[in-house]
Amino acid sequence: MFRRWIWVCAALAWGGEPQARLVWDAPGANVLGAPSPDGDWISCVDPATGNLALLETATAKLRRLTLKPPAAAKEFAYFSVPSRDGRQVAYAWFNDEGFYDLRVVETRAGAAPRVLFRNAEAGFVQPASWTPDGSFILTLLFRKDNISQIALVNAADGTVRVLKSLTWVYPKKMDISPDGLWIAYDAFGGDRPGPRDIFLLALDGSRAATVVDHPAEDVFPVWSPDGKEILFASDRAGTMDAWAVRVDDGRPGGEPRLVKKGLHQFLPMGATRAGALVYGARTGATEVAIASREGVPEVLATRTPGRNQSPAWSRDGRQLAYLSRRGAENFGLAARVIVLRDLETGVERDLPARLAHIESLRWSPDGEWLLAAGSDGKGRSGLFRVRVRDGLVKPERVVETADYHGVPGDWNPDGSVSVDTGASAVAISRTGTRARALPDRVEAGDRNWPLKNTTWLEWAGERLLASGGGKPYELAPAGLRELAWKDYDGGPFSAHPDGKRVAFSVGRIRQQVWVMEHAFASLDRGR
Amino acid sequence: MRLRRWIAGVSVAVALHAAESLPVPLGLDAYVPAPDANPLTRKTVELGRRLFFWPGLSRDGTLSCGGCHQPERAFTDGRSGAVGVRAQVNARRTPPILNRAWGRAFFWDGRAPTLEDQVLQPIVNPKEMDLKLEEVAPRVRAERALGEAMRAVFGREAETADVARALASYVRSILAGDSPYDRYVAGDREALTEPQRRGLHLFRGKANCVACHLGPNLTDEAFHNTGTGWKDGGWRDRGRYNVTHDEADLGAFKTPGLREVARVAPYMHDGSLRTLDEVVDFYDQGGRPNPNLDPELRKLDLTAEDKRALVEFLGSLSGKVHEGWPGSR
Numbered sequence: 017m018f019r020r021w022i023w024v025c026a027a028l029a030w031g032g033e034p035q036a037r038l039v040w041d042a043p044g045a046n047v048l049g050a051p052s053p054d055g056d057w058i059s060c061v062d063p064a065t066g067n068l069a070l071l072e073t074a075t076a077k078l079r080r081l082t083l084k085p086p087a088a089a090k091e092f093a094y095f096s097v098p099s100r101d102g103r104q105v106a107y108a109w110f111n112d113e114g115f116y117d118l119r120v121v122e123t124r125a126g127a128a129p130r131v132l133f134r135n136a137e138a139g140f141v142q143p144a145s146w147t148p149d150g151s152f153i154l155t156l157l158f159r160k161d162n163i164s165q166i167a168l169v170n171a172a173d174g175t176v177r178v179l180k181s182l183t184w185v186y187p188k189k190m191d192i193s194p195d196g197l198w199i200a201y202d203a204f205g206g207d208r209p210g211p212r213d214i215f216l217l218a219l220d221g222s223r224a225a226t227v228v229d230h231p232a233e234d235v236f237p238v239w240s241p242d243g244k245e246i247l248f249a250s251d252r253a254g255t256m257d258a259w260a261v262r263v264d265d266g267r268p269g270g271e272p273r274l275v276k277k278g279l280h281q282f283l284p285m286g287a288t289r290a291g292a293l294v295y296g297a298r299t300g301a302t303e304v305a306i307a308s309r310e311g312v313p314e315v316l317a318t319r320t321p322g323r324n325q326s327p328a329w330s331r332d333g334r335q336l337a338y339l340s341r342r343g344a345e346n347f348g349l350a351a352r353v354i355v356l357r358d359l360e361t362g363v364e365r366d367l368p369a370r371l372a373h374i375e376s377l378r379w380s381p382d383g384e385w386l387l388a389a390g391s392d393g394k395g396r397s398g399l400f401r402v403r404v405r406d407g408l409v410k411p412e413r414v415v416e417t418a419d420y421h422g423v424p425g426d427w428n429p430d431g432s433v434s435v436d437t438g439a440s441a442v443a444i445s446r447t448g449t450r451a452r453a454l455p456d457r458v459e460a461g462d463r464n465w466p467l468k469n470t471t472w473l474e475w476a477g478e479r480l481l482a483s484g485g486g487k488p489y490e491l492a493p494a495g496l497r498e499l500a501w502k503d504y505d506g507g508p509f510s511a512h513p514d515g516k517r518v519a520f521s522v523g524r525i526r527q528q529v530w531v532m533e534h535a536f537a538s539l540d541r542g543r
Numbered sequence: 544m545r546l547r548r549w550i551a552g553v554s555v556a557v558a559l560h561a562a563e564s565l566p567v568p569l570g571l572d573a574y575v576p577a578p579d580a581n582p583l584t585r586k587t588v589e590l591g592r593r594l595f596f597w598p599g600l601s602r603d604g605t606l607s608c609g610g611c612h613q614p615e616r617a618f619t620d621g622r623s624g625a626v627g628v629r630a631q632v633n634a635r636r637t638p639p640i641l642n643r644a645w646g647r648a649f650f651w652d653g654r655a656p657t658l659e660d661q662v663l664q665p666i667v668n669p670k671e672m673d674l675k676l677e678e679v680a681p682r683v684r685a686e687r688a689l690g691e692a693m694r695a696v697f698g699r700e701a702e703t704a705d706v707a708r709a710l711a712s713y714v715r716s717i718l719a720g721d722s723p724y725d726r727y728v729a730g731d732r733e734a735l736t737e738p739q740r741r742g743l744h745l746f747r748g749k750a751n752c753v754a755c756h757l758g759p760n761l762t763d764e765a766f767h768n769t770g771t772g773w774k775d776g777g778w779r780d781r782g783r784y785n786v787t788h789d790e791a792d793l794g795a796f797k798t799p800g801l802r803e804v805a806r807v808a809p810y811m812h813d814g815s816l817r818t819l820d821e822v823v824d825f826y827d828q829g830g831r832p833n834p835n836l837d838p839e840l841r842k843l844d845l846t847a848e849d850k851r852a853l854v855e856f857l858g859s860l861s862g863k864v865h866e867g868w869p870g871s872r
Binding site for chain 2 (some may be wrong): 133134137139159162163165176177178179180181217218220221222224395396414416424488
């Protein structure tokens with residue numbers, strides 16, 4: 017994968033096209049921020065601490081902007097965007113009450129953050145762009161009734177003006193034009209989730225327009241620094257490539273043009289004043305593998321290699337269900353399908369389940385259902401039953417307070433389902449022994465183990481296995497024991513009914529940040 | 544107050560922009576959709592308002608749009624079947640026409656795709672206002688002041704299409720918001736009483752109302768079969784099916800918005816439920832069993848206290864109803 021990138025860079029250099037430079041490739045590199053206007057730094061989350069930080073593009077050094085106290089261990093920064101003078105950064109902060117508020121901090125050393133907007137009713141916020149004069153922050157709000165809203169938050173007093181409400185499928189990116197008149201955003205055109213198009217909305221709410229209307233997926237609009245063009249990602253030519261469309265007073269000025277091919281899983285994060293494009297890229301792969309409890313995993317040869325995870329064994333051991341990512345989807349949720357694999361013949365089939373996000377799967381004792389944690393097409397989160405025969409989805413438990421990952425749960429021996437919203441993971445053994453993970457320990461029966469950050473539990477016969485802090489453990493009567501699962505990705509795994517083999521996913525998906533100099537200037541040259 | 548300050552702030556930020564936009568009450572989107580061919584302007588809204596309350600659009604000159612859609616009743620008439628000219632009783636109830644700018648299809652069965660299309664239909668419906676389409680423009684022209692006003696706005700002698708544009712613009716200006724619910728959602732924890740908060744929790748959780756009633760207007764603008772069209776083993780009203788002829792739409796009606804809902808009884812397309820208590824009982828039983836019941840409906844096992852809380856919550860959706868362009872009168 018990485019080799020492909022080098023190849024792309026080399027090709028760029030030879031072709032005289034804009035050159036891309038990899039600026040951040042460390043473990044935990046994230047694409048949640050945006051560049052400063054001069055391009056000297058990019059706002060981001062410090063992977064080590066969860067603080068808001070600035071990444072210096074020349075050196076890849078991080079400077080923390082927030083310093084959370086030890087008592088705030090669970091809090092962290094998320095999406096962020098610098099103001100147009102580079103003096104402030106607006107960012108989402110996962111707070112002590114378990115939702116996100118909108119904060120602003122100055123970029124000078126020692127500045128104290130201020131909470132601008134904090135409302136549990138709109139508990140997910142994504143600051144996207146500042147108005148040129150710095151008085152408003154364009155922010156995406158996600159409400160408790162599962163709708164998203166394009167809103168302007170007053171940077172002085174935090175009051176909110178909602179411009180437009182959308183369904184639960186929120187825009188992947190929004191950007192304010194340099195003249196401060198228009199918001200560009202992506203959303204799906206019709207009533208139902210489907211390919212996205214690019215739309216404009218006047219900042220004063222007076223007008224709306226469509227600038228890109230095409231059957232392909234068109235996402236992540238970013239204005240050029242001169243405000244004449246919108247660059248976006250599109251798979252209209254078969255792969256995810258960068259395209260640009262001219263815009264004239266809210267109207268498209270002709271057909272979009274290809275800017276750069278072969279960027280694959282890329283996410284435009286923002287433009288600098290000088291015309292560089294900063295973007296995120298995703299590389300790497302995860303695959304499903306089977307191993308004896310301590311052995312070397314054997315990777316399954318699947319029909320669609322690349323993004324496979326969360327295997328679940330049927331109770332007769334004959335089938336494996338797992339999740340597979342498909343389509344042009346590059347960032348964000350969507351496009352996870354359930355694959356059913358017959359382990360004797362190796363034959364696979366896709367199970368078309370109408371769920372928006374699936375986090376994990378567990379097979380029912382009678383083999384007829386899969387229990388899926390995740391969220392459905394109405395933005396409701398929790399646990400869902402998916403019928404193995406035809407993919408029919410039935411909500412098992414909708415939990416208002418859950419995020420899109422859903423909630424922990426498992427089958428009881430009698431075929432009913434136990435949900436545990438107070439734990440981070442649960443597992444119920446064939447004989448009905450329940451194990452649950454709390455922040456500082458795992459409990460099962462009258463025993464407990466001091467394992468932290470447990471995200472998955474699984475019984476292999478009467479032995480309890482766990483994923484804690486991304487590593488596999490056996491929770492034996494004698495105590496915790498780390499397991500040697502090579503390349504384990506830290507996600508949900510499953511034990512064969514014989515208790516001797518396990519299926520888990522291996523590999524890593526990594527995010528990187530790249531800078532493409534003269535991305536917009538090159539458009540001018542090409543004209 | 545807050546809202547006013549807001550609008551002032553935004554207009555400073557975007558002073559370059561010339562278009563005047565209709566102010567909206569708290570809880571609604573600032574962007575009020577209107578088709579490119581009929582932008583929402585002060586002039587078209589004012590003209591539409593005159594037409595809306597003008598009985599001259601009915602056969603015998605007795606009934607205006609406002610005769611059925613009465614502003615003081617949140618634009619309904621309190622009857623279970625609308626009453627047209629010559630005291631004819633219709634099978635369907637007059638719906639509250641609030642926040643219809645965000646509508647995607649109109650009438651209980653969604654047979655009109657746009658408001659411009661919808662507003663002419665009551666005029667020509669023999670059981671409502673009973674004019675012929677070709678009579679509309681001449682009538683308006685003949686009413687001198689109105690005819691002149693039409694000419695002033697559209698720059699030509701009154702045409703039926705202009706009447707439709709003006710009426711649709713006025714309907715788009717009918718906005719309901721600024722309720723205790725809106726203040727609560729905007730972050731004022733005290734805006735709802737304790738039972739109302741409980742009711743909201745049920746509305747979003749156990750009672751599953753948000754499966755269809757969501758967003759600023761508390762509707763998905765889609766069609767669902769709750770069983771209201773089924774009576775004594777047969778279809779009384781096939782609803783959406785009449786438009787699409789798709790079996791999946793049998794007995795489906797458009798989810799109505801729930802703003803001002805406590806003031807718009809009786810309920811449902813046929814006014815068959817008299818009170819909100821009856822509505823909540825209806826949902827508690829999982830709607831009315833029929834061959835095409837929406838899968839989102841099921842028995843809810845609500846306690847008497849749950850039901851009271853839900854009705855209390857529905858009461859918090861009453862706030863202010865604005866109509867027309869502010870500052871015009």
